[in-house]
Amino acid sequence: xxxxxxxxxxxxxxxxxxxxxxxxxxxxxxxxxxxxxxxxxxxxxxxxxxxxxxxxxxxxxxxxxxxxxxxxxxxxxxxxxxxxxxxxxxxxxxxxxxxxxxxxxxxxxxxxxxxxxxxxxxxxxxxxxxxxxxxxxxxxxxxxxxx
Amino acid sequence: xxxxxxxxxxxxxxxxxxxxxxxxxxxxxxxxxxxxxxxxxxxxxxxxxxxxxxxxxxxxxxxxxxxxxxxxxxxxxxxxxxxxxxxxxxx
Numbered sequence: 001x002x003x004x005x006x007x008x009x010x011x012x013x014x015x016x017x018x019x020x021x022x023x024x025x026x027x028x029x030x031x032x033x034x035x036x037x038x039x040x041x042x043x044x045x046x047x048x049x050x051x052x053x054x055x056x057x058x059x060x061x062x063x064x065x066x067x068x069x070x071x072x073x074x075x076x077x078x079x080x081x082x083x084x085x086x087x088x089x090x091x092x093x094x095x096x097x098x099x100x101x102x103x104x105x106x107x108x109x110x111x112x113x114x115x116x117x118x119x120x121x122x123x124x125x126x127x128x129x130x131x132x133x134x135x136x137x138x139x140x141x142x143x144x145x146x147x
Numbered sequence: 148x149x150x151x152x153x154x155x156x157x158x159x160x161x162x163x164x165x166x167x168x169x170x171x172x173x174x175x176x177x178x179x180x181x182x183x184x185x186x187x188x189x190x191x192x193x194x195x196x197x198x199x200x201x202x203x204x205x206x207x208x209x210x211x212x213x214x215x216x217x218x219x220x221x222x223x224x225x226x227x228x229x230x231x232x233x234x235x236x237x238x
Contacts, residue, residue, distance in 0.1 A: 002153060007200045011160055015192045018168045022188070025172065026181065075179040 026076050033074045039067035041084060047118065057125045061100070066114040073108040080105040086123060098123055152206030160199040167191030 047060040065084060072080050083102035090096060100119035105111050148156065168188060175184025 002148065004200060004202070007156060007160070008196070010157070011164075011192070011196055011200065014161065014164055015195075018164055019185075019188065022168055022172055022184070026175070026184070029176065075176065075181055 030074050030076050033071075035072045037067065037069045037072055039065070039069070041065050044116070052124065059123045060118060061123065062116070062118045063101070064114070064116050065101070067112070069105065069111040070108055073111060078106075080111065084119075090125065096125065098125075148202055148206045149209050149211055151209040156199045156206055160195055163195040163198070164192070167195065 042064040043061055044064055045062045049059050052058050081104050084100045086098045086100055088096050171184045171188035174187050
């Protein structure tokens with residue numbers, strides 16, 4: 001600590017090390033937060049159902065998404081990314097997951113919302129026959145005629 | 148800075164940084180803002196730097212006693228006689 005530069009170097013190194021420790025502790029403090037989000041998705045309508053030229057099935061839906069995700073936001077949260085995915089089973093694959101819609105929530109104020117939207121991304125199944133005799137969507141309430 | 152001053156500067160620096168780090172973390176946690184924590188911490192680092200880095204007088208309270216030049220002349224440095232062995236020299 002005998003010169004200006006030596007003291008400056010020591011101070012900055014120590015300060016940055018402590019800053020790193022502080023950031024690690026803030027990440028750990030996130031574990032104290034138990035999130036309790038709630039979400040509900042309602043399929044309002046199945047707009048159309050077509051077979052693409054390559055033989056893949058495609059479907060277009062309109063859904064109501066309502067959610068309350070405010071408890072997910074802690075002081076260490078920058079943004080929350082949410083998406084709606086359709087999971088289904090075909091004869092070829094036992095599990096298919098297709099993302100239909102997503103959004104980024106930048107702040108806590110926007111975390112409680114309700115949106116009426118059609119699927120953002122095309123819902124295409126690659127193996128040809130997506131739906132057999134019935135459409136089973138778990139957790140969603142499906143209009144009567146498609147059940 | 149003298150030796151005591153250097154030790155004092157280092158101690159002040161370490162203690163201040165640790166105390167202010169804890170303060171900044173608590174402030175950020177209570178206010179729920181990561182930005183506040185970093186701002187408070189940055190301010191405290193600057194403050195610590197202002198106190199410990201420049202050569203303030205209170206760091207020089209135990210100055211070293213250098214020998215006075217006139218006194219030094221009275222006691223000349225002992226001359227070191229160099230005995231060099233030259234290879235192949237005959238005496």
